[in-house]
Amino acid sequence: xxxxQILQAMAGAELGAPAEEAALAGVESALGQPVPAQLxxxxxxxxxVRGRYGLDVVWSAERIAKSNADFRSAQDFADLYMPFEPxxxxxxxxxxxxxxxxxxxxxxxxxxWDHETDSRYLVSYGLDExxxxxxxxxxxxxx
Numbered sequence: 822x823x824x825x826q827i828l829q830a831m832a833g834a835e836l837g838a839p840a841e842e843a844a845l846a847g848v849e850s851a852l853g854q855p856v857p858a859q860l861x862x863x864x865x866x867x868x869x870v871r872g873r874y875g876l877d878v879v880w881s882a883e884r885i886a887k888s889n890a891d892f893r894s895a896q897d898f899a900d901l902y903m904p905f906e907p908x909x910x911x912x913x914x915x916x917x918x919x920x921x922x923x924x925x926x927x928x929x930x931x932x933x934w935d936h937e938t939d940s941r942y943l944v945s946y947g948l949d950e951x952x953x954x955x956x957x958x959x960x961x962x963x964x
Contacts, residue, residue, distance in 0.1 A: 823866040826949060831956035837869035837881055844868065844882035851886040852893075852909060854924040859948040860911055870952070876915045878955045885911050902939045910934070914961065920944070920951065933963050 827834050845864060848856050856864070860879075863870075869881040880888065892898055892905045908921040917936035922928065931951040933944045944963040945951040954962055 823863045823952075827867070827870055827952060827956065830953050831872055834878075834956060835871035835875075836867035839866055840864040840868035840882045844886075848882050848886045848889075851890050852924075854909060855927075856882075856885075857909070857922045857924075857927070857929065857948070859929065860909075860922065863948060863952075870912075870956075872956045873959070874915065876955075877913055878952065879912050880910075885909070903941075908932070908934065908941070912955070914963070918963075920955075920963075 824836060827836060845856055845861055863879060864882050867879075869877065869884070870879040872878045877884075889905070889908075889910055892910065898905070907923055907925040909924050910919040910921045912920040914920075914933075919934045919936070921932050921934060921941075923930070923932060929947050930943055931945045931948060932941050934941050945954060
């Protein structure tokens with residue numbers, strides 16, 4: 822399902838091999854939060870999606886675990902930004918802004934974190950809509 826949707830949105834998208842269940846369990850273990858159902862389903866089909874210019878539209882499960890843990894444990898970030906624990910980042914725009922699901926409370930919408938202003942705002946009502954927009958649009962489509 823996901824592979825077809827991704828390749829229909831952008832024929833040249835790069836898709837990772839399916840994620841192993843251990844990698845998904847590693848995300849949940851590292852972050853203490855369940856992986857959103859849509860994201861887990863996508864990762865089981867393709868462990869990461871790269872769009873135009875090699876942009877990481879969806880990170881691999883391993884990067885999701887590492888990047889989120891790094892964000893949450895960095896003292897510099899704790900001093901500069903609102904807490905990251907309610908978010909689960911899973912992709913980026915290549916310029917510092919990160920895309921995330923809100924995990925506390927659990928929501929299915931996708932939000933963007935603007936690294937310059939620390940603002941967090943809605944960009945799509947689900948992962949499928951996010952994928953379409955991120956792969957079809959150019960520039961800062963989410964603004």
